[in-house]
Amino acid sequence: MALAPSGNATAGDGMKIEGKARSVLFLTFAxxxxxxGVTNINDVLIPKLxxxxxxxxxxxxxxxxxxxxxxxxxxxxxxxxxARIGYVRGFVAGFLxxxxxxxxxxxxxxxxxxxxxxxxxxxxxxxxxxxxVGMNPVTIALGPKETSHSRLTFAQLFNxxxxxxxxxxxxxxxxxxxxxxxxxxxxGTALQAxxxxxxxxxxxxxxxxxxxxxxxxxxxxxxxxxxxxxxAADVKxxxxxxxxxxxxxxxxxxxxxxxxxxxxxxxxxxxxxYLTDDGVMGITAVEAGRMLALYWGGAMVGxxxxxxxxxxxxxxxxxxxxxxxxxxxxxxxxxSSGAIAGWSLVxxxxxxxxxxxxxxxxxxxxxxDDAPRASGIMCTAIVGGxxxxxxxxxxxxxxxxxxxxxxxxxCYAIIATFGLWAAKRA
Numbered sequence: 001m002a003l004a005p006s007g008n009a010t011a012g013d014g015m016k017i018e019g020k021a022r023s024v025l026f027l028t029f030a031x032x033x034x035x036x037g038v039t040n041i042n043d044v045l046i047p048k049l050x051x052x053x054x055x056x057x058x059x060x061x062x063x064x065x066x067x068x069x070x071x072x073x074x075x076x077x078x079x080x081x082x083a084r085i086g087y088v089r090g091f092v093a094g095f096l097x098x099x100x101x102x103x104x105x106x107x108x109x110x111x112x113x114x115x116x117x118x119x120x121x122x123x124x125x126x127x128x129x130x131x132x133v134g135m136n137p138v139t140i141a142l143g144p145k146e147t148s149h150s151r152l153t154f155a156q157l158f159n160x161x162x163x164x165x166x167x168x169x170x171x172x173x174x175x176x177x178x179x180x181x182x183x184x185x186x187x188g189t190a191l192q193a194x195x196x197x198x199x200x201x202x203x204x205x206x207x208x209x210x211x212x213x214x215x216x217x218x219x220x221x222x223x224x225x226x227x228x229x230x231x232a233a234d235v236k237x238x239x240x241x242x243x244x245x246x247x248x249x250x251x252x253x254x255x256x257x258x259x260x261x262x263x264x265x266x267x268x269x270x271x272x273x274y275l276t277d278d279g280v281m282g283i284t285a286v287e288a289g290r291m292l293a294l295y296w297g298g299a300m301v302g303x304x305x306x307x308x309x310x311x312x313x314x315x316x317x318x319x320x321x322x323x324x325x326x327x328x329x330x331x332x333x334x335x336s337s338g339a340i341a342g343w344s345l346v347x348x349x350x351x352x353x354x355x356x357x358x359x360x361x362x363x364x365x366x367x368x369d370d371a372p373r374a375s376g377i378m379c380t381a382i383v384g385g386x387x388x389x390x391x392x393x394x395x396x397x398x399x400x401x402x403x404x405x406x407x408x409x410x411c412y413a414i415i416a417t418f419g420l421w422a423a424k425r426a
Contacts, residue, residue, distance in 0.1 A: 024223045025142040025151070028135060029158045031216060035128055035135075036159035037166025038098070038209065040268065042067055042121070043292055044170040045202070047272040047285055052198050053114045054183055057270065057393035057401075064269055066118040068261075068386035070125030075380055078130040087134045088224040094134075095217035097127030102210035109203030112195040120206075127213075160300035164293050171289020174201055175272075240373045249425070250374050253363015256418045257381035259411035260355045262388025263326075266408055267348060269389045271295055274345065274401050281342040291342065295349035302353025310354065316423030319358045322351045323416035327409050334405045345405075355415065362422040 042063050050060035082090035101123030108116035139155050186194055243250055275281050275288035283291075309318055326348045333345040364374040388407065396404035 022142075024220070025139070027216065027219055027223070028139055028142065029155055031131070031135065032155045032159040033162035034209075034212065034216075035131060036162035037170075038124065039067075039128065040163045040296055041166050041170045043268045043271065044167060044174050044289055045117075046269050047276075047288075048174045048198075048202065049114060049117060050273070051285075052183060052195055055114065057273065057396040057404075058390055059114075059393070060273075061266075061269055061389040061393035062118060063121060064265055064389040065386045066121045067125040068265070068383060070122060070129050072380055072383040072386070074126045074129040075133075075376070078126075078133045079376075081130065082133050087138050088220060090130060090134055091138075091220050092217045094127050094130035095213045095220070097130060098124050099127075099210040099213035099217070101125075101127055102206040102213065105206035106203045109199035110196055112192045112199070117202075156303065157300070160296070160303065164297040164300055167296055168290060168293035170205075171272075171286055171292065173205060175285040175289050240376060243370050243373050244377055247370075247374075249365065249422070250363055250367075250377055252418050252421065253359055253374075254377050254381040256359045256363070256415045257356070257378050258384035259388070259414045260352070260359060260384070261382050262384030262391075263408035263411035264349075264352050264355075265385040266389040266392040266411075267345065268292065268295060270392060270396065270401065270404070271345065273396075275342050277401055279337060279402065281338060283342075291346050295346045298347060298349030298351075299353040302350045306354040306357075310358065314423050314426065315358050315362060316419040316421070316426065318354060318419070319362070320416045320419030320423070322354055323412040323419060326351045326412045327416070330405050330409050330412070334402050348408075359415065359418070362418070365422070365426075 046060050046063050049055065049063065050057075053059075078090075078094075081093070085093075101120050104120035104123060105117070108120050135155070139151050143151055181194055183191060183194060244254070245251075271292045272285055272288040275283055275291055276285055281288075329344045329348050329351070333341045336344070360375075360378050363378055364371055367374050388411065392404050392407045395407055
């Protein structure tokens with residue numbers, strides 16, 4: 001099993017947020033904003049490439065496979081690298097890797113080859129994995145320990161805002177200016193020229209992302225002295241597999257992280273195709289993209305109220321209630337049509353809001369020395385975002401988008417069961 005760093009930094013105990021530290025903290029919030037958007041803009045990229053390259057649902061969902069597979073492959077190397085070279089150099093390397101991946105979109109757009117986009121996304125995913133290894137502990141380090149939770153919450157808020165705005169803007173940019181030409185009517189050089197022309201907007205968008213990442217890398221290096229006292233935790237791989245095999249709570253929690261990320265990403269990745277289907281709402285891709293932004297915005301809104309709900313009720317019961325409501329909404333969507341079918345699936349985003357932190361805390365509950373290893377197992381389980389969406393696409397190709405909803409239903413059923421299990425063993 002892969003293992004992420006423990007998430008602890010040695011600086012910040014009583015340190016006031018002053019001068020360069022404040023500048024780096026604000027810059028970190030900006031990074032959370034950008035990384036949230038970069039991760040979820042894939043949901044808009046999928047329908048764009050699907051239409052352009054005449055892909056099946058399964059083939060289109062390989063976008064998420066290429067991106068999220070990086071979490072499984074790079075989590076151990078990323079943790080070891082940051083522990084060895086420190087946060088600043090690790091961040092600079094991560095930003096530059098993301099920038100390099102973004103620049104690969106330019107030759108991908110000019111090539112007219114779908115696989116070249118997947119290669120670029122894989123590189124971006126690797127860079128984001130490297131960045132996420134250190135962003136939370138650095139946010140903790142840049143200020144007093146007693147206010148670390150509020151800083152992390154604030155950072156996650158920026159992440160959610162970034163998702164909402166970039167998905168909304170990405171839908172307008174990538175889906176709102178199509179030529180109206182049906183690629184299925186073209187062939188040979190005409191088809192190749194059409195793909196290159198329509199891909200230009202993607203290449204230009206990621207070119208600006210590359211420039212932003214390079215600029216942020218320079219700013220982190222310029223203010224690197226603010227992190228002089230923040231030392232990255234060592235990565236402890238030994239004993240991880242044994243913990244996974246011997247601890248039922250950790251195993252069940254990891255399975256739920258896998259299914260949660262898989263279900264959330266599968267719905268988001270296919271929501272535009274679902275809403276534009278004549279059997280659902282039959283709206284345009286741009287209109288569906290705006291509703292997709294609301295799907296992710298629902299998660300943002302849910303996190304505002306989540307802390308109050310979790311204080312009033314047992315976390316396990318809250319998790320079960322949210323997962324059961326998600327199942328009910330998906331069933332309602334699958335058995336209806338029109339606005340009810342569309343908006344009920346969009347509303348699932350709100351009930352996704354508390355799942356990740358609740359599953360994570362319940363899956364590592366009661367652990368002390370083994371907590372870093374358990375955290376690494378949970379983080380590796382994010383690979384569900386790579387595997388569940390293609391499965392959704394495979395079912396959709398064979399049985400239709402409505403019946404493919406059974407895939408996230410099964411995922412949420414597992415999560416609901418874990419909530420009840422954990423509530424009995426609190």
